[in-house]
Amino acid sequence: MKIVTDDLTHPAIHALLAEHLQSMYEQSPRESVHALDLERLRDPSITFWSAWDGDQLLGCGALRELDPAHGEIKSMRTPNALRRRGAGRALLAHIINEARERGYQRLYLETGSMESFRPAQQLYESAGFTPCAPFGDYKEDRHSVFMTKSLRP
Template sequence: MEIRIDDLTEPKVIALISEHLRGMFENSPPESVHALPVDGLKKPEITFWSAWENDEILGCGALKELDPTHGEIKSMRTSSLHLRKGVARKILEHMITVAKERGYSRLSLETGSMESFGPARKLYESVGFQYGKPFADYTEDPNSVFLTMEI
């Protein structure tokens, strides 16, 4: 698997982001969807990675700099064709490594509280994220959970 910084122009990447957004809106009320569209991921404070095997996209993830010591995990998604193969774990571990290299002392994320988000929450818990309060511009929402990890 090759994980590389992506400029979000490849049609396969755009299709995966579209799959991600569809999934978020299928499993969450619209006011609780915090996933970003392609244009939202092209901000200077966001680094976006895609994971590939040959010419097949496996998954993606993004890291948003909230401040010089705090990053936010965004847009974690594994292609529906590659679920339960360790793709998300490898992307997440890559982003944690980059966060450490950047000198961040903390990583945070928001994900859904519903059952469909259970596998994602288990992944985050398994690498050391702990449940906490809203951060950045987030507010309390019964459809969201907030996790943070000191690094």
């Protein structure tokens, strides 16, 4: 598996992000969907990575800088047909390592609260993320779970 900084131009990335957005809108009320579309992922505060096995896209993830000491994980997704192969865990570890290299003290994320999001929550928990209050511009929402991880040594 090769993880690369991605410029968001590959058609496979477009398809995966479309799958991601469609899934989020199917599982959550519109006002509770915080997934970013392609254009919003191009914001300069966001770095986007993709994981590949040869020409096959295994997944993606992004890191948004909230401020010089804090980051937010965004757009973690593996294709439905390729789940449980380790790409999500590898991307999460890559993003955590990048955040440490940037000197961030803390990482945050938002994910869904429904049962279908439990595997994602378990992945984050296994990497040391714990529940927290809403952060940044987020508001309390029964459809969201907010999590954080300290990166201090």
